[in-house]
Amino acid sequence: MEAWLWVLKGPVFRFALAVAVLGLARELFIGVYGAALAYRRANDKDLPWDQMWRRVFGWTLPAARMSREFMADAGREFKSQRERGAGKLGFLGPLAGEYMEKGKDTFKGHGKIHTALSFFLHLGVVIVPLLLLDHLLLWEKSIGVRPPALPQTLANFLTIVTIVMAVSLVVKRIASRTARTLSTFQDYALLFMIMVIFLSGYSASRPWNPVSWEGTMIIHVLAGDLLLLLTPFTKLSHIVLYPVLKFSGELGWKFPSRAGEEVALTVSNKEVRPI
Amino acid sequence: MDAQTANKVVEEKIKIAPQEIERKKKYAYFLDAQPKGDLVTRFLDAFAAILQHTNYRFAIDMMSKVSTHCGRCATACPVYQATGESRDIPCERSSLLLDVYRRHFTLNGWLKAKVLGDGGITEEDIDRMADDYYRCTACRRCNLFCPMGVDHGLITHLARYVLSEIDIIPKALLVATREQVDGKTANTSAIPVPALMDTLEFLEEELMDMFGIPIKFPVDREGADYVFFPAVSDYLLEADTLMGNAAVMHATNGNWTIGTTDYDGINYGLFYSDYILGRVVRMELEQTRKLKGKYVFIGECGHATRSAWFGPTFNETRNIPVINCMEYAHDQLVKGNLKLKPDVVTEKITYHDPCNIARAGKIVDQPREIIRAMAKNFVDMTPNGKYNYCCGGGGGTVSIDEIHEFRMMVAGKRKADQMRETGAELVIAPCANCKKQVEELIDFYELPMRKTGLHDQILRAIIIDK
Numbered sequence: 083m084e085a086w087l088w089v090l091k092g093p094v095f096r097f098a099l100a101v102a103v104l105g106l107a108r109e110l111f112i113g114v115y116g117a118a119l120a121y122r123r124a125n126d127k128d129l130p131w132d133q134m135w136r137r138v139f140g141w142t143l144p145a146a147r148m149s150r151e152f153m154a155d156a157g158r159e160f161k162s163q164r165e166r167g168a169g170k171l172g173f174l175g176p177l178a179g180e181y182m183e184k185g186k187d188t189f190k191g192h193g194k195i196h197t198a199l200s201f202f203l204h205l206g207v208v209i210v211p212l213l214l215l216d217h218l219l220l221w222e223k224s225i226g227v228r229p230p231a232l233p234q235t236l237a238n239f240l241t242i243v244t245i246v247m248a249v250s251l252v253v254k255r256i257a258s259r260t261a262r263t264l265s266t267f268q269d270y271a272l273l274f275m276i277m278v279i280f281l282s283g284y285s286a287s288r289p290w291n292p293v294s295w296e297g298t299m300i301i302h303v304l305a306g307d308l309l310l311l312l313t314p315f316t317k318l319s320h321i322v323l324y325p326v327l328k329f330s331g332e333l334g335w336k337f338p339s340r341a342g343e344e345v346a347l348t349v350s351n352k353e354v355r356p357i
Numbered sequence: 358m359d360a361q362t363a364n365k366v367v368e369e370k371i372k373i374a375p376q377e378i379e380r381k382k383k384y385a386y387f388l389d390a391q392p393k394g395d396l397v398t399r400f401l402d403a404f405a406a407i408l409q410h411t412n413y414r415f416a417i418d419m420m421s422k423v424s425t426h427c428g429r430c431a432t433a434c435p436v437y438q439a440t441g442e443s444r445d446i447p448c449e450r451s452s453l454l455l456d457v458y459r460r461h462f463t464l465n466g467w468l469k470a471k472v473l474g475d476g477g478i479t480e481e482d483i484d485r486m487a488d489d490y491y492r493c494t495a496c497r498r499c500n501l502f503c504p505m506g507v508d509h510g511l512i513t514h515l516a517r518y519v520l521s522e523i524d525i526i527p528k529a530l531l532v533a534t535r536e537q538v539d540g541k542t543a544n545t546s547a548i549p550v551p552a553l554m555d556t557l558e559f560l561e562e563e564l565m566d567m568f569g570i571p572i573k574f575p576v577d578r579e580g581a582d583y584v585f586f587p588a589v590s591d592y593l594l595e596a597d598t599l600m601g602n603a604a605v606m607h608a609t610n611g612n613w614t615i616g617t618t619d620y621d622g623i624n625y626g627l628f629y630s631d632y633i634l635g636r637v638v639r640m641e642l643e644q645t646r647k648l649k650g651k652y653v654f655i656g657e658c659g660h661a662t663r664s665a666w667f668g669p670t671f672n673e674t675r676n677i678p679v680i681n682c683m684e685y686a687h688d689q690l691v692k693g694n695l696k697l698k699p700d701v702v703t704e705k706i707t708y709h710d711p712c713n714i715a716r717a718g719k720i721v722d723q724p725r726e727i728i729r730a731m732a733k734n735f736v737d738m739t740p741n742g743k744y745n746y747c748c749g750g751g752g753g754t755v756s757i758d759e760i761h762e763f764r765m766m767v768a769g770k771r772k773a774d775q776m777r778e779t780g781a782e783l784v785i786a787p788c789a790n791c792k793k794q795v796e797e798l799i800d801f802y803e804l805p806m807r808k809t810g811l812h813d814q815i816l817r818a819i820i821i822d823k
Contacts, residue, residue: 109422112418113419116414116419119415120412123412124412125670125672125673126668130717137506141504141506200504260437261427263428264426264428265426266426269426320425323419327505327506328506330419330420330506331500331507331511334415334416335511336412337412338411339670339671342635343632344406345403345406345410345411345631345632346522348409349406349522355632357534357535357538357539357633
């Protein structure tokens with residue numbers, strides 16, 4: 083048992099980490115290089131940069147984004163209400179009157195719950211593995227540096243939140259008809275792995291855990307290694323591709339000026355394509 | 358080949374398949390382009406060529422890697438809201454093309470297919486694509502709700518482009534485009550120049566009756582600032598809109614003109630082919646250059662405006678800015694050159710945002726400010742602006758009469774509900790496609806309202822100094 087755990091924590095983990103880091107670096111390179119190439123090829127270089135950046139950062143904090151959209155809509159409606167002379171709510175207008183109604187309608191059913199669940203899942207998944215004291219002690223052992231750790235209570239709380247969020251997301255995937263139709267094996271498997279990792283890590287040294295510490299830790303480390311290994315080859319690559327993605331749509335709409343003719347030439351050997 | 362051998366060949370043919378020839382005699386059919394090779398190879402060839410020469414490869418490569426299948430796009434899609442069929446979920450629709458990309462254009466996908474025994478794209482898949490991608494109205498509303506930034510509108514456009522390269526194009530769009538690009542009249546409604554002149558003369562007479570002063574539609578005036586490209590169908594259907602345009606230009610001393618080489622803003626290329634998109638945009642630019650114009654001036658039309666915004670992509674030399682007539686009118690209103698009577702338009706009025714100009718947030722507030730300047734009783738739809746719902750005729754579907762029922766009962770249902778909820782008497786739809794669709798929706802659902810253009814109402818309210 084001990085030996086197995088050592089192998090998984092040592093060489094296997096290093097290998098998985100190397101694959102993850104190098105793989106993600108490769109993805110990022112492909113993304114950034116592709117974006118640069120696309121930008122160079124585009125004849126029209128006038129991109130809506132502010133919109134694109136706003137999207138990148140806006141979606142990082144979906145709560146802020148949503149509230150801003152509420153306020154923008156509410157603000158416009160409030161303005162029109164005032165111009166019509168119908169605004170009797172004064173300062174509270176955008177908050178009490180149209181704001182609620184407007185916000186409710188515009189975003190009704192547009193995945194507000196999903197946004198919230200997903201946000202807190204990400205919070206836990208990013209913060210806990212990086213700043214947990216036990217993980218940092220391992221880092222100290224191997225590279226000799228130990229950054230300040232997360233308070234244990236907060237770490238525990240975040241772990242539970244993450245598990246609950248992952249379970250809820252699975253439930254939501256099964257319960258929502260659209261998500262159920264779209265979901266592939268990967269979508270369930272990744273959430274399930276996150277669940278296993280967090281649950282085993284949380285329960286390893288608890289007195290109520292029926293499985294031995296080593297046994298639980300083997301599950302924990304094995305699942306963790308596997309997730310790291312899979313990172314560059316699954317949708318988890320959005321860890322690095324996320325900002326590039328927000329740019330990709332706008333860049334896709336820009337192309338070289340003679341792209342259409344080149345395509346026609348390649349497909350039918352005629353530059354002037356018969357229509 | 359001399360006559361004798363030719364005869365022999367014909368005899369041979371008759372010997373081999375007399376029934377075939379009989380059948381051809383009985384049932385003549387029209388075939389525009391001879392299919393070369395089998396469909397699957399042609400599809401992949403076309404796809405490969407497009408990926409090679411454009412920037413779509415970068416975009417869909419990114420999108421195919423991270424698609425998260427959360428289903429948020431479904432909540433945004435008016436078509437899915439009406440049908441509830443899984444094939445109308447934007448993400449599901451996009452996966453048709455993304456799967457082909459993954460399977461045939463990436464190493465990962467190829468390896469996976471080898472392991473799982475996936476034979477790749479079939480003719481049924483292509484049929485399904487041809488069906489499903491024309492169920493999307495390309496309104497791009499889902500793009501605003503995708504956490505990963507997948508632009509399903511772009512994927513729909515790309516899929517249609519690939520299909521068009523293997524000659525799968527809706528007939529209505531093909532016929533109109535052929536007339537515009539290769540035909541004599543060079544516009545989608547096949548209006549010849551004399552008929553155009555007649556129409557303009559008639560409109561000028563109408564304006565004379567209305568205001569008592571001559572308001573001109575200047576034709577082929579060199580050195581005009583604004584070269585006008587409305588949706589050409591407006592000359593047949595929307596006289597009031599054009600008269601509104603002329604009245605605004607007259608009242609603001611706008612130096613504008615209509616060119617007789619190209620007077621059509623419609624560009625179906627935006628819906629299915631970048632090749633057509635480029636050719637039509639170049640025609641507009643050429644006409645503007647020929648008349649030494651400073652602006653491409655687009656009439657009330659959503660997709661004409663967005664396709665003209667592609668100008669810098671296709672313009673190798675000097676860039677010619679694009680201005681929509683609503684932007685112009687708003688600009689003049691702010692400057693105080695355009696004066697509107699505030700008490701003429703008394704009906705309860707609402708405004709429909711055409712997706713192509715509102716989705717990027719470019720033309721949202723300008724028309725509203727114009728409306729508020731002349732109408733007291735303005736009510737917005739919910740949601741509106743950037744988040745508006747498509748009228749159901751986007752992406753060229755409005756021109757396809759065969760799918761009228763689909764447009765009414767599926768794609769336009771959400772819009773009809775929205776319009777009913779406002780309780781307005783007038784719906785402003787400042788877009789040729791939306792106008793047609795909204796009018797048909799009003800007929801179909803028997804809504805107690807009328808459709809109109811923005812400039813139709815400006816025409817009622819405008820103050821012209823004599």
